[in-house]
Amino acid sequence: MFKFKHVFVLVLATLMFVIGFAAVGGQSSSAQTIKFTSAMHTSKNLTYNGTIKYYVKADAKRYSPEITYATKKWNRALGKNVFKRTTQISHSRLVFTGTNKLGSNYAGVAEINSGVIALNTSWMSRYNQQKRRAVVIHELGHTFGTKDLYAYPNASLRSLFKKQTIMGGNYSSQIKSFDSKLAKWTLKKTRSMSQTEFRHYRSNAGLYYQQMLTGRL
Ligand SMILES: [Zn+2]
Numbered sequence: 001m002f003k004f005k006h007v008f009v010l011v012l013a014t015l016m017f018v019i020g021f022a023a024v025g026g027q028s029s030s031a032q033t034i035k036f037t038s039a040m041h042t043s044k045n046l047t048y049n050g051t052i053k054y055y056v057k058a059d060a061k062r063y064s065p066e067i068t069y070a071t072k073k074w075n076r077a078l079g080k081n082v083f084k085r086t087t088q089i090s091h092s093r094l095v096f097t098g099t100n101k102l103g104s105n106y107a108g109v110a111e112i113n114s115g116v117i118a119l120n121t122s123w124m125s126r127y128n129q130q131k132r133r134a135v136v137i138h139e140l141g142h143t144f145g146t147k148d149l150y151a152y153p154n155a156s157l158r159s160l161f162k163k164q165t166i167m168g169g170n171y172s173s174q175i176k177s178f179d180s181k182l183a184k185w186t187l188k189k190t191r192s193m194s195q196t197e198f199r200h201y202r203s204n205a206g207l208y209y210q211q212m213l214t215g216r217l
Contacts, residue, residue, distance in 0.1 A: 040152070043191065046143040047192045052094050054095070055094070060119060070137040077180035092115065095117070100120070115202070117142075117143075138166055142167075149168040164176075
């Protein structure tokens with residue numbers, strides 16, 4: 001069994017991370033050292049000049065408190081104001097929308113190409129504030145290019161991620177060091193889109209942005 005803090009200091013230097021977890025049936029805790037892999041991220045993030053300007057569409061305004069909470073949490077965790085709200089959709093890289101047209105399995109979906117986070121109103125209305133916050137924090141995690149860790153290839157890690165991490169879907173409204181290290185690492189491993197590329201995606205009728213504008217999302 002490791003002393004958690006010692007392991008943590010060590011892994012910072014080697015681009016690995018530690019997940020602490022409660023030992024089954026006991027008060028003690030353990031830690032596991034895990035290497036970051038390319039299976040944890042896609043190729044792109046939503047930043048432009050280091051920021052992600054986000055717009056809250058009218059149908060998502062009821063979730064403004066959760067969106068504000070989640071963006072502040074990430075900004076603090078990243079040590080940088082990555083998320084900035086804008087009142088002009090044309091200036092945004094990310095739009096929040098509330099919809100009942102998502103598949104019933106999804107509480108929320110993030111689409112990076114055209115920059116949309118769609119929140120499933122039927123799930124959000126059932127959830128308490130803590131869970132609503134957790135959904136927004138998780139979806140924002142995708143804007144850095146991080147994948148869903150509940151779909152991670154390795155089964156034993158997958159089950160650990162599910163319990164311990166934001167991107168594994170642990171429904172936490174707190175961002176732990178594991179989550180923020182992964183986000184920072186992902187941002188380094190992925191690229192941001194040029195305005196030309198991004199506008200191209202935003203004009204694509206098959207992607208979320210146009211679907212949202214034309215009432216299909
Ligand atoms: Zn996800």
